Amino acid sequence: MIENPQIPRDYLPFWPRLTGSQQELILRQAQLRRIPKDEIVHNGKEDCVGLLLVIEGQLRVFTLSEEGRELTLYRLFPWDMCLFSASCLLKGIDFHVIVQAQQPSLVLHIPPDTYRQLMEESLPVSLYTNELMATHFSDVMWQMDQILNKKMDSRLAALLLEESALAGSDSVSSTHEKLARHLGSAREVVSRLLQYFASEGLIRLGRGSILLLDRPALERLASASLR
C-alpha cells in the first residue's frame, strides 16, 4: 500500500458527476496498489476485493473448469476497470472468475464498502457499472462464438496474432502450456497444432518462443469459420 495516494481522477469517468462528499469518500478510501506479475488478485465470488482500476500493466480474467482447465475471458489494460473483483456486490452474479496480473501492474483499489455506498447513492455510478458489465458480457459472448464456431486452429492463429500485437513483436514468448490455458484446451492439442503450423511455414518454434513467419496466412486462418 502507498500512503496518501494521488488518486488519478481522470480514470474515473463518473468523477465529475459525483457529489462533493462522494468524491471525498473516494479520496479517503481508495488506494494505489502495486501487484507483482502472476499474483492472483481475485479468486471467485466469495473473494470480495472491491473495484480495481488498471493504471499500469495488465490483468487477465479467466474461468476454471472442474478439471482445472483455464479459459481467458478478457484482459484489462490501463483505463479498464475490473468489475468482477467486486462481484460480491453485484446481485444476480452466480459464477466464479479469477483475476491475475499478467504483468507487474499498478491499480487503484476502491474497497467494497465504498463501492457499495456509491452504487446505492449515485445514478452515474450505477449506469457506469451497467455499461462495464455490458462490455464484459459482450467480450464473453465473443469468446463463446469463437468456441462454438471456430475450430481450434483458427483460435490458436488468432491468439498468436493477438499475443504478437500485445508484445509489439513478431516473436511471441509463451509456452505451449500457457497458450493452451488461454484457449481452454490441452497442451498436447496446442503442441500438435503448433507443429503443424511450423511444418506449413507459418511459424518457427524456438525455446519458449514462437516466431510468426507468415502473418497473412495466420490472419486468413484466424478469420476462417470452419466448424
Added chain:
Amino acid sequence: MIENPQIPRDYLPFWPRLTGSQQELILRQAQLRRIPKDEIVHNGKEDCVGLLLVIEGQLRVFTLSEEGRELTLYRLFPWDMCLFSASCLLKGIDFHVIVQAQQPSLVLHIPPDTYRQLMEESLPVSLYTNELMATHFSDVMWQMDQILNKKMDSRLAALLLEESALAGSDSVSSTHEKLARHLGSAREVVSRLLQYFASEGLIRLGRGSILLLDRPALERLASASLR
C-alpha cells in the same frame, strides 16, 4: 395491442420506488401484447423493441452462428424481464441475440423511449437493470461451462430432463432438429446420440416425441463432466 391495459404493477419490482410521474409514464406508455407461438419478437441489436415483461407463456433467447446454427442462451418465464430486446439502449452491448415465443405468450411492452427515460432518471431502475444483466450473464457463463466441459451426450441428457420438467411429463414433444438447435449442434449428431440413448434403454423414440424411461441414468449422464 390491447387498449387501456391493466398494467400488472406487481411484475415491476422497482414500481414502489418510482416517483408519481414515472409511474404515470409507464401507465401511459406500456401496453399488453399477445405474441403467437414461434413469432420472433426481437432480432439483433438494431431491432429496438424495448423491455418485455413476460406475464404468460415462454420466450427463448438464442444466438445464431454464421452457418445458421442456433444456441439457446436462456428462457424467460412469467415474471422474467427480457432485457436484450432493449439492447439498443444498453451502452457496451455488442452482440446479437434473437428472442422468440416458445409458446403463445402475453407480455407487457415498455417502449424504448420510456425505458431510456426511466434509466436516466431512476436509480432503482438502473440498479434493477444491473441485476437483470448480471443474471443473464450468469446464465450465459453456465452455458459456456457446459459447452467447454461437457460432452454432447451430457448436454443432451440435461436438455431432455429440462424439457421434461417444463412439460411436467415423461414425454418430451420435440423434433431432433429442435433439440439440435437448442444445443448449437447438428441434427445428425443429436439423432445419433438419441438412437444410442434408446439402445441403452434410457429413452424410447416416438413420432415427434421422446419418452424418458430411465431418469436416474439420464441424471447421472447430465451431471457427468467427461471431456
